[in-house]
Amino acid sequence: MQKRKKVTVLFIVIILIVGIGALGWFLACIFEGQPPSVVVEPLPEYLSGRQKFTIRVGDENRGLRKLRISVEQEGRKITILEKEFPFHGILNRQGVHTFETEVFLDPKKMNLAQGRADLYARIWDYSRRSGGDGNLSVFQHKMIVDTVPPAIRILSRQHYINLGGAGLVVYRVSSDTDQSGVYVNDYYFPGFPAGEDSEKETHLCYFAVPQNLVAYPSVYLWAKDRAGNRTTSTFNYHIRKKRFRVERMNISDHFLKKVLPYFSFYSLEEKATPLEKFLKINRDLRKENTLAFHELGKKSSTDRLWEGTWVRLKNAATMARFGDRRRYYYHGKEVDRETHMGVDLASIAQSKVPAANDGRVVFADRMGIYGNTVVLDHGQGLMSSYSHLSKIDVAVGDTVKKGAIIGETGRTGLAGGDHLHFAVMVSGIFVNPIEWWDSHWIHDNITKKLALLKK
Numbered sequence: 094m095q096k097r098k099k100v101t102v103l104f105i106v107i108i109l110i111v112g113i114g115a116l117g118w119f120l121a122c123i124f125e126g127q128p129p130s131v132v133v134e135p136l137p138e139y140l141s142g143r144q145k146f147t148i149r150v151g152d153e154n155r156g157l158r159k160l161r162i163s164v165e166q167e168g169r170k171i172t173i174l175e176k177e178f179p180f181h182g183i184l185n186r187q188g189v190h191t192f193e194t195e196v197f198l199d200p201k202k203m204n205l206a207q208g209r210a211d212l213y214a215r216i217w218d219y220s221r222r223s224g225g226d227g228n229l230s231v232f233q234h235k236m237i238v239d240t241v242p243p244a245i246r247i248l249s250r251q252h253y254i255n256l257g258g259a260g261l262v263v264y265r266v267s268s269d270t271d272q273s274g275v276y277v278n279d280y281y282f283p284g285f286p287a288g289e290d291s292e293k294e295t296h297l298c299y300f301a302v303p304q305n306l307v308a309y310p311s312v313y314l315w316a317k318d319r320a321g322n323r324t325t326s327t328f329n330y331h332i333r334k335k336r337f338r339v340e341r342m343n344i345s346d347h348f349l350k351k352v353l354p355y356f357s358f359y360s361l362e363e364k365a366t367p368l369e370k371f372l373k374i375n376r377d378l379r380k381e382n383t384l385a386f387h388e389l390g391k392k393s394s395t396d397r398l399w400e401g402t403w404v405r406l407k408n409a410a411t412m413a414r415f416g417d418r419r420r421y422y423y424h425g426k427e428v429d430r431e432t433h434m435g436v437d438l439a440s441i442a443q444s445k446v447p448a449a450n451d452g453r454v455v456f457a458d459r460m461g462i463y464g465n466t467v468v469l470d471h472g473q474g475l476m477s478s479y480s481h482l483s484k485i486d487v488a489v490g491d492t493v494k495k496g497a498i499i500g501e502t503g504r505t506g507l508a509g510g511d512h513l514h515f516a517v518m519v520s521g522i523f524v525n526p527i528e529w530w531d532s533h534w535i536h537d538n539i540t541k542k543l544a545l546l547k548k
């Protein structure tokens with residue numbers, strides 16, 4: 094009997110322990126202290142127009158009870174979304190544990206003022222904590238409402254540009270502008286801060302009217318502020334038409350034999366004829382090189398490095414001009430058409446090549462059809478290049494003075510004889526070098542406009 098009583102007591106104790114344990118577990122469950130999770134994407138610094146936000150909330154334990162999304166600005170509270178989630182099953186096991194939604198904020202429709210506004214996401218769970226309100230997670234994201242586009246004021250009055258030539262516009266932008274420049278059709282030319290004002294509001298922009306444009310282009314200034322607001326502004330300009338020469342280039346078997354060995358670095362089909370190899374080089378490698386020059390154009394210094402008229406190779410005859418429409422003939426038949434993007438200057442073989450102006454070396458290496466090439470950056474988008482060199486005397490990063498010797502002329506690349514192919518670029522677009530050798534052109538089109546920066 095005594096033994097049975099003991100067993101009964103032990104049994105009750107076990108039941109009590111298990112019961113207390115179960116009750117403890119149950120209470121821990123319903124009073125759990127884990128707040129729900131919130132993820133909001135994206136998190137923009139500025140709100141300039143209609144913006145989509147994705148909001149993901151979750152609660153593993155007791156599940157989601159309520160979600161409230163709002164925007165608050167200077168004490169004003171705008172509720173964007175309010176959602177209650179149902180309770181299902183004994184411990185809300187079948188309740189909602191994850192939820193994702195999209196909301197759109199439109200600062201104009203919501204009548205938000207310019208300046209700070211905060212996005213809030215508040216989410217409660219079904220825990221019995223906080224007097225039954227549940228655990229609360231508050232997500233807050235600070236933004237600046239800015240729906241006002243930047244302002245542009247043009248300072249330079251008249252702009253005469255030659256087809257294939259360069260232009261300069263001087264203008265002022267409002268202080269929150271972070272990017273501005275000129276569009277010529279789809280060609281973009283970045284502007285650079287240039288004034289003496291501490292706010293960096295005064296800018297200049299060198300732009301080109303590419304030689305291949307057939308219709309009168311649309312030219313305008315463009316600006317974007319930190320919030321992403323954009324604006325455009327037109328200015329007075331006139332583009333002078335220019336007729337480019339048509340040049341006949343006879344490709345002889347002798348010429349092919351002379352130039353093709355240089356291109357052993359370029360993958361050409363072995364079975365191809367010398368003419369086919371030449372055409373691949375003249376078309377495809379030329380295009381690759383044009384792109385490489387364009388990429389270099391983006392590496393220009395924000396400071397002006399050059400001064401005065403540009404230097405031309407001394408005692409040299411002009412063998413080919415900028416924009417020449419070249420027709421290539423082989424055995425009397427036209428086989429290709431390309432445009433010459435620089436000026437060919439010939440003097441005695443291996444003439445010393447002077448830097449056209451002060452600058453910094455951004456390229457000094459082999460460049461496809463152009464052979465050994467040096468590219469100098471003169472700042473604010475302006476660059477000059479020197480090709481077919483037999484010798485390079487400078488290295489990337491070197492600073493050079495106007496007239497300093499950077500190498501010697503030669504016939505590397507696609508060149509029939511010793512000469513210098515000299516080119517000028519505006520943000521990677523080739524322009525007619527003749528303008529930069531002309532002190533009158535520089536005075537009328539550049540210096541007079543730059544004087545406006547000091548006013």
Ligand SMILES: [Zn+2]
Nearest residue numbers: 435436437514
């Ligand atoms: Zn050339």
